[in-house]
Amino acid sequence: MKRTAAIFVVATLVLTACQSASEELSEQLAEQVAGVSDVEIDTDTGLVKIETDEGSISIGGGELPDGFGVPLPDGYKVTGVFTTDDESMVGVSYAKDRFDELVAYFDAWTSGQPGDWESATMTLDQGAAGTMRSSSFYGGDMSIQVTDCFDVGAGTDVLNAACVNIING
DSSP, X not given: OXXXXXXXXXXXXXXXXXXXXXXXXXXXXXXXXXXXXXXXXXXXXXXXXXXXXXXXXXXXXXXXXXXXXXXOOSSOEEEEEEEESSOEEEEEEEEGGGHHHHHHHHHHHHHTSSSOEEEEEEEEXXXXXXXXXXXXXXXXXEEEEEEEEOOTTSOOSSOOEEEEEEEEO
């Protein structure tokens, strides 16, 4: 887990570097970090791919891992993917007005899955940013969280999207 945290720090540094330095220089700097074998930055799309000893990370886009195992409703935008040999973490976003639909979808989907699934909901007043709702579903080695969130790159300080984060493994 400590190594995973370090890799996320590297990813953050790479994203920051993308804004102020050339693509090539950013990739070369990131590849100097222990455990990082390859970095690809696409400044046109904002996609950053990092290959490590433990797996790969795609930030700002990418594709769902092969055999991901959780069906998603249409209309999502992939915001992040992290995979290792034994786990995957995926983040996607939807239009904010789909929050209730997404909660109902995952409630129905988890109800049809084997094993015991638990759920929890929470609402937080974020002041000027708005009210943040969160619904989580936990079963076995999987968790699914639906939250009000910020659409990355939209340039706003108001919660304007519905995000789904899934950890499988």
